[in-house]
Amino acid sequence: MNEMAVIDSATENLFTTRLSELLRRAREWKRSTSIDPPLQVSNLLDEGQGVLGSLQADKETSEIEIAAKSIFYSTLASYDISDPLFVTVWDLLDILQYCSDRDLCSQQLVLLLIEELFDGLSLTGCRYAFTFLESRRETLITPQSQNKNLVILRICNELLRRLSRAEDPVFCGRVYIFLFQSFPLGDRSSVNLRGNFHVENVTTFEEYLGEITPHPEDSMEVDAKEEVNEDIQVAEKDGVPATMEAAKAKPSTMDINALYPVFWSLQNFFSDPPRLFDTENFKRFKDGLEATLAKFKEVPKVIQTVGSALLTTAQAPLDGDHDEFASASNPKYLTSLDLFKLELSDLAFQRHILVQALIMVDFLLTLTEKSKSKPYYQSAQKAMQYSFTLNEEDTEWALGIKMSIANYLQDGPDGKFYYRMVDTVLSRDKNWVRWKMANCKSFQRTKVPTKDYVDSKSGAQRAVGNKKAPKPGRTSSSLQFLSNTDVHNGLSPLRHNEKFEKPSPQIYATQIRTIDLDLDMADSEEEKRKLLDTKSSRTWRGLRLASQGQLKSFDSIEHGKGLEKLPPVTLSTEAIGDERAPTASEDRDSVPQEQHPSVEEQRADQQDQIMADSAI
Structure with a gap:
């Protein structure tokens, strides 16, 4: 047993010596002491020699990893991350990644060492060391495996837990971007499959337990209300309807002290939306949101600018070159009563709260009877199917408040652009929710096999290639069948006037009205599509004919309407000969009518010629 331990220790020393030799060559080859550029390990190797030299044939994965960890920990103990010699760690990680790509060590070894590195560094050191992950991302995550993904998740989640x-x-943001780039878009690791809400996000504020003396501004509002009431009473005595005087009065809103607890209590509903399933809570939410929006409209707007004092909307520049919201990103606002009045006037604060309200309203609208009848909701997992259904009255309120918030967000500087950005994000989030309800079905298309691609490419080339004209087939020497005078099989059907005379636009208009009736009775989408195509064809033909004689009537056709809106034309008997549509022979050229044989003569000549050919 002791002899085996001595052999293992000697082998580990050999691997340690080999790695140390590669690190020495790396310092000679790579003059930079920073993370970038990555070390080109192939430049350190002798021609025809592997990364482990003569030890590569007798390599043991565990022994290589033990030797690598020995060098890694000794370097961490010897140098600080700000020391230029700390570049040895980055070089060692590049060498180990080169070995893992060739199955000389485990594929997650580099990530495990990086995890150990982050655990021993301060946040300042982690910020610098994270650059290594960003610059080697494609190499580290290829090929992807379950073990690698778990280590990446642990590293990033631990960093996010330590960061503020x-x-x-x-x-x-850098950590989140690395996660998004490392995992596929449809990966379930970042999906809240159970639809849990962030109920731990509790907003605390000063409780209102006693009477508070109103501010002078609030007293003025109360006095104004009393004056309005007195004016209404005087108007009633003078015979003026009170409703007219009340309409002239400005609608009152909550004062700051009364709105304070109502406003901040909305955050409890935002963090736990199922609380709205209670009737009393839903009423409180509606009243609070309406009071908040009314107060936002009343107070003067203030815009925060970078490196400057607060500006009102009247003082804000209009050229659009200012960056007014760059420093207004606050994930958690202060809830002090002394700051409440200033926060209400901050335009960035108002938009932050109203976007939360839009998210909540969209959630409520997914619980209407119509939305819950959609197939994707019926097939959703049980955790995301709620027994609560929004009634019609509350649905109308939700749609109305959503429209009011949307209109308000479009006001102010860059309001149109801001709301378009918010609306785009919320629309994409709806699709994301539907995807989760469908149990996150994979939307990645599999790669087309090379054989199928080559076959389809060659087939397309053959389809568009030059083709030889087919040889004319042999025809029957007898044309006796043309002499058949039967109405259904001979030439008689071709002798009707509608076969060689142009129809009138009114005929097409009649056909269009018939098609409209058929559209109302159509049962399938395919039938509707065919009828619409036929209607479009008839409309275009009728308008083309009408343009030859009724062009002046086109002004009476409404935009988007077709031939059915064209006024009918009534012709006298004498004018029929002048206004009739030209025949095929007249339309061919402008030679006078007498220079051409009549239609009856043409028919006789054609019949004689046919009989002569058949006799031959």
Whole structure:
């Protein structure tokens, strides 16, 4: 047993020596002491020699990993991350990644060492070391495996747990971007399959337990209301309807002190939407949201600009070059009563709250009877199917408040652009929710096999290639069948006037009205599509004919309407000969009529010629 331990220790020392030799060559080859550029390990190897040299034939994965960890931990203990010699760690990780690509060590070894590295560094050091993950991302995640994905999730989640989103939002964003780039879009690791809400996000505020003396501004509002009431009473005495005076009065809103608890209590509903399934809570939510929106419309707007004081909307520049909301990103607002009045006037704060309200209203609209009857909702998992159904009255309120919020968000500087951005994000989020309700079905298409691609490509080339004209087939020497005078089989059907005379636009208009009736009775989408295509064809032909004689009547056709709106034309008997549609022979050229044989003569000549050919 001791002899085996001595042999293993000697082998590990050999691997340690080999890795140390590669690191020495790396310092000579790579002059930079930073993370980038990545180390080109192939430049460190002798011609025809593997990365482990003569040890590669007798390699043991565990022994290589033990040797690598020995060098890794000794380097961490010897140098600080700000020391130039700390580049040895980055070089070692590049060498180990080169070995893992060739199955000389486990594929997740590099990620495990990086996880150990982050655990021993401060946040400042982690911010610098995370650059290694970003610059080697494609190499580290290829090929993907379950073991690798778990280590990446642990590293990023641990970093996010240590970081403060308010104090270091940039680094948090880098971590999230790395996650999004490392995992497929349809991966379930980032999906809340159970539809749980963030109920731990509790908003605390000062409780209103006693009477508070109103501010002077609030007293003025109360006095104004009393004056309005007195004016209404005087108007009634003078015989003026009170409703007219009340209409002139400005609608009152809650004062700051009364609105404070109502406003911040909305956050409890935003973090736990199922609380709205209770009737009393839903009424409180409706009243609070309406009071909040009314107060936002009343207070003067203030815009925060980077590196400057607060500006009102009247002082804000209009050229659109300012970056007014760059410093207004606050994931958690202060709830002090002293700051409440200032927060209400902040336009960025108002938009933050109203976007939360839009998300909540969209959630409520997914619980209407119509939405719950959709197939994707019926097939959703039980955790996302709620027994609560929004009634018609509450549905109308939700649609109305959503429209009011949308209109308000479009006001102010860059309001149109801001609302379009919000609406786009919410629309995509609806599709994301539907995808989760469908149990996250994979939407990635499999790669087309090479054989199928080659076959389809060659088939397309043959289809569009030059083709030889087919040889004319042999025809029957007898044309006796043309002499058949039967009405259904001979030439008689071709002698009707509608076969060689242009129809009138009114005929097409009649056909269009018939098609409209058929559309109302159509049962399938395919039948409707065919009828619409026929209607479009008839309309175009009729308008083309009408343009030859009724062009002046086109002004009476409404935009989007067709031939059926064309006024009918009544012709006298004398004018029929002048206004009739030209025949095929007249339309061919402008030679006078007497220079051409009549229609009856043409028919006789054609019949004689046919009989002569058949006799031959």
